[in-house]
Amino acid sequence: MTETLTKDQILAALKGVKGPDLSSNIVSLGLVSEVVINKGKVYFAISVDPARAAELEGLRKAAATVVEGLPGVASATVTLTADREPGSTAPTSSPRPARSETPQAAPEAPSPKTPANTAPPGRAGQARQTAGGIPGIRRIVAVASGKGGVGKSTTAVNFALALKDQGLKVGILDADIYGPSMPRLLGLSGQPQQLAGNKLDPMRQYGLKVMSMGFLVDEDTPMIWRGPMVISAISQMLKDVAWGELDVLVVDMPPGTGDAQLTMAQQVPLAGAVIVSTPQDLALIDARKGLNMFQKVNVPVLGIVENMSTFLCPHCGGRSDIFGHGGAKEEAAKLGVPFLGEVPLTLAVRETSDGGKPIVVSDPDSDVAKAYRQIAETAWAEIDSASGGARPAPKIVMES
Ligand SMILES: Nc1ncnc2c1ncn2[C@@H]1O[C@H](COP(=O)(O)OP(=O)(O)OP(=O)(O)O)[C@@H](O)[C@H]1O
Numbered sequence: 001m002t003e004t005l006t007k008d009q010i011l012a013a014l015k016g017v018k019g020p021d022l023s024s025n026i027v028s029l030g031l032v033s034e035v036v037i038n039k040g041k042v043y044f045a046i047s048v049d050p051a052r053a054a055e056l057e058g059l060r061k062a063a064a065t066v067v068e069g070l071p072g073v074a075s076a077t078v079t080l081t082a083d084r085e086p087g088s089t090a091p092t093s094s095p096r097p098a099r100s101e102t103p104q105a106a107p108e109a110p111s112p113k114t115p116a117n118t119a120p121p122g123r124a125g126q127a128r129q130t131a132g133g134i135p136g137i138r139r140i141v142a143v144a145s146g147k148g149g150v151g152k153s154t155t156a157v158n159f160a161l162a163l164k165d166q167g168l169k170v171g172i173l174d175a176d177i178y179g180p181s182m183p184r185l186l187g188l189s190g191q192p193q194q195l196a197g198n199k200l201d202p203m204r205q206y207g208l209k210v211m212s213m214g215f216l217v218d219e220d221t222p223m224i225w226r227g228p229m230v231i232s233a234i235s236q237m238l239k240d241v242a243w244g245e246l247d248v249l250v251v252d253m254p255p256g257t258g259d260a261q262l263t264m265a266q267q268v269p270l271a272g273a274v275i276v277s278t279p280q281d282l283a284l285i286d287a288r289k290g291l292n293m294f295q296k297v298n299v300p301v302l303g304i305v306e307n308m309s310t311f312l313c314p315h316c317g318g319r320s321d322i323f324g325h326g327g328a329k330e331e332a333a334k335l336g337v338p339f340l341g342e343v344p345l346t347l348a349v350r351e352t353s354d355g356g357k358p359i360v361v362s363d364p365d366s367d368v369a370k371a372y373r374q375i376a377e378t379a380w381a382e383i384d385s386a387s388g389g390a391r392p393a394p395k396i397v398m399e400s
Contacts, residue, residue, distance in 0.1 A: 005072040007035045010042060013070055017063050020048060020056055026063065038217055040074035042067050045232050048080045056080060077216070079232030134238055137171070139248040139271040139383055141302065144294070146286025148255035151307040152276045153181040154353045155343065156252040158369075159274065159305075161360040162376035164207050168247040171202060171209035175234045175264065176254045180214030187356020191215050192241075199242040206361045211241050234264055248383075257289040265297045272302040272383050274340065277331070279306055291335060302382040303338035304331065305375055308345040338382055341375040343368060 011027050019029040026032055026046055033045040046063060048056050060078050067076035134140070143156035157172060164170040174182035183189060186205040192215055193201040202209040213233060243249065251268060254261060265273070273294045277287035287304060294301050306329060332339035343349070346368055352359040360369045 005037055005040065005042075005070070007037065009070060010035050010037070010044075010067055013066050014063060017059070017066055020052060020059060026059070040072055041216075042073055042076045043078075043233075044076075045079045077233075077236070079236050133269050134243065134249070137243055137246045137249050140238075140251060140268055141248055141379070141383065142251045142253050142265065142268070142270050142273040142294075142299070143276060144253040144261070144273055144290050145255050145276045146257055146288070146290040148179075150255075150276055150278045151343070151349075152176075152255060153185060153252050154349060154358070155274075155276045155305055155307055155372075156250055157182065157185045157353070158343075158358050158360045158372040159376050159379070160208055160250040161206060161358055162369075162373040163248055163250070163380060165360065165364075165373060166376065166380065168380075169245060170207070171211070171243050171246045171249040173234075173237055173241075173249055173251045174210070174212030174214060175237070175251050175268075177213040177233055178254050180212045180217075182210055182212040182252065183214040184356065185353050185358060186210060188215070195242055199240055202241050202243060206358075209243060209246065211237050213237070235267060238268065248380075257286070257293045262293055262297065265294055265299055270294075270299045272300045272379075274302050274379055275304045276307050277304060278308045287331065288335065291337065300382075301337045302379045303340035304329075304335075305340045306342040309342035338378065340378050340382075341371055343371050343375075 015025045015027045017026050019026045031047045036043040064076045064078040145152040160170050160172045174180045195201050202211045275287050275290045329339045352362045360372050
């Protein structure tokens with residue numbers, strides 16, 4: 001029965017799986033992360049040396065098979081993670097106590113609003129060397145914000161739809177696994193199908209391919225993922241999803257500039273990042289942290305979007321600058337990064353996004369939809385110039 005399934009049962013079963021050097025089992029070696037159980041679905045990570053990740057795929061599968069064999073287990077999501085001790089530049093190689101048994105030693109998943117990262121220099125460069133491309137995906141673009149609630153996910157989804165309107169093949173990955181919002185924003189429910197070869201078929205909506213932790217975990221399940229598990233969950237959503245051929249995959253990043261975000265920016269082979277900010281000073285300070293984070297790991301910042309710029313009254317059409325106006329534009333100029341455009345605060349954006357049909361699809365002729373399309377065009381031109389113009393050639397129509 002699902003209700004009786006316990007972490008201890010899972011750990012006991014995992015004691016039957018030998019570690020990388022066959023010296024002992026993966027539990028005693030301290031390689032198994034916190035085990036998360038949700039309605040019979042089991043999630044955990046195994047810490048390995050990243051240099052050996054490919055050769056240890058068999059170990060990952062063996063652990064998954066053992067757990068899936070337990071009564072009451074519907075599925076097991078097991079990831080290999082290159083967890084590192086804070087401050088170290090090399091992966092942990094010495095055995096540690098199992099984290100699930102020593103909660104005081106296992107840092108909680110970083111809060112989405114943790115302060116700017118203080119990772120030691122050198123770490124970024126090292127991780128970028130290990131970040132590989134995803135076959136079939138030509139560009140990965142992150143949409144990020146220094147703080148939560150500035151409209152990052154709303155911007156990400158409309159940005160993705162606007163890129164699709166340019167004739168590009170677009171996917172969107174909801175990496176905000178603390179608070180996934182793509183199912184709601186795109187009016188999607190249900191679960192992705194499992195395909196042959198253990199890949200997941202992405203969901204589809206309005207011409208986008210979509211993957212979100214929200215499809216795999218209930219929205220009200222507390223996210224007790226540990227930092228390393230966050231990273232490996234995202235890496236799994238990147239690599240174990242049958243994205244097919246995509247011109248661009250838009251990644252809706254978790255808000256904030258903490259360690260999880262920094263690691264993700266390192267691990268995902270990003271072509272560039274779009275930073276979303278509201279015009280207030282406080283939001284802009286956080287946006288600057290976001291910008292620094294990407295620059296630290298050599299990811300080009302494609303530009304800043306000012307969201308909730310001006311309030312457009314749906315009744316009288318009047319404008320008022322509730323949060324100020326133009327702050328992000330000035331900030332972009334100060335920081336020497338492109339300003340991609342501004343999106344007004346409108347009831348229509350909120351209603352359409354929260355109603356599962358973003359404004360670029362529900363009202364494509366509106367000024368706001370045009371603003372998103374303009375932002376997407378400018379950002380895509382930036383990606384192009386940053387990567388030497390690999391965009392497919394436009395179709396030339398000869399008119400007589
Ligand atoms: N331009 C806008 N006009 C009106 N409402 C907006 C606008 N942009 C976003 N919103 C609304 O603001 C709320 C927060 O937006 P969203 O979820 O996109 O923010 P977020 O930065 O991704 O938040 P979180 O950090 O919590 O993930 C939503 O209700 C959304 O509909």
